[in-house]
Amino acid sequence: EVQLVESGGDLVQPGGSLRLSCVASGFSFSTYAMSWVRQAPGRGLEWVSDISGSGLTTYYTDSVKGRFTISRDNPKNTLYLQTNSLRAEDTAVYYCAKTPYSNRAASFDVWGRGTVVTVSS
C-alpha cells in the first residue's frame, strides 16, 4: 500500500523553527518528486515547496523562500521540511504529497494525513 506519514508539527513561538518529516512506503521513493502543501485553518490549499526525485532541484512559493528548506533522504524514504523564522501566517496543516513525475510537482496523486503547525505566543 502506498502511504505517506507526516510528523513534527507542534506549537511554536513566532520566530521559532520546526523540522517536519514524511516517511514514504509502498513505492519507489527516489523515482518521484515530492511536495509539501499546506492548509491554514478554514482556508484553501497552498503549495509550499517541491523537490525532484534526485533531490538536486528544489522550488518554493515566494512567501517561504529564505525561511523554509525542503530536502530528502532517499535511502531512508523520508522527505523533510525545515521551517525557520516562523510567522503566525505559517499556521496550517502541512501535507506531504507525492507527484507522478520525477522532476516537478505538476499534480499530486498521493497525500499524507498532515501534521499541524501552530505559530503563536
Place this chain on the structure above:
Amino acid sequence: IVLTQSPGTLSLSPGERATLSCRASQSVDSRYLAWYQQKPGQAPRLLIHAASSRATGIPDRFSGSGSGTDFTLTISRLEPEDFAVYYCQQYDGSQVTFGGGAKVEIK
C-alpha cells in the same frame, strides 16, 4: 496564474448533476490541470489529472473537460459521499497554484 472557482457553494440533492467551473487568469497547459476532492478532516484526493483523465479508482460519474482558461468538473449524479469541497490546481512550469475551492452541499 490565478485560478477562480465558481460557484463558491453549490446546493444540490443526491442524484442531481453538479457542474463546477475553474477559470484561469492565463492559459493553462491541459496536461497540468487537476481536480481534487476534500472532505472535512481528511487530506485531499486526486480525482482528475491532465484536465480529463480520471485518477485510479475514481468512479466514472466524475468527469473533467476544458482547455485554455476554462475548465469544468462534472459529477453526473451526486452520491451522498460526493458532498465535499473541490479544488482545481495548475502547474505553469514554475509555480503550482490551487483555486479557492468550491463546496458541494446537500440541499
